[in-house]
Amino acid sequence: MRSLRTWVLLLLAAVPALLFGSAGTAQAHPFGTPPVVKVEAKGSAVVGLIVLRGRDALLDRVSRSPAVRTWTRRVPLFAASAVVAGGAVASALAAGQLLAP
CATH class of the missing domain: 1.20.5 (Single alpha-helices involved in coiled-coils or other helix-helix interfaces)
Structure with a gap:
């Protein structure tokens, strides 16, 4: 029989693996996949602006739920x-x- 310490360590290892591992992608995006936009532009300002708009739209939708x-x-x-x-x-x-x- 395994000791309590072994079970605790297994639990502490399993939780991050389920939440952040490849098997846990459904938990990583509980409100659906984030919006993805492909932009052909020079500089990172345009990409950053689109990411922020997508984040704001997602937060707005979630806050009304x-x-x-x-x-x-x-x-x-x-x-x-x-x-x-x-x-x-x-x-x-x-x-x-x-x-x-």
């Missing part, structure tokens, strides 16, 4: 609950290790 508004209120509660639950599990495992004969 009722689903996003609902989840932005719930996510901190879920995160805090996960921290409390993880602390309780870690405390119980530590107490079990200390009390074990």
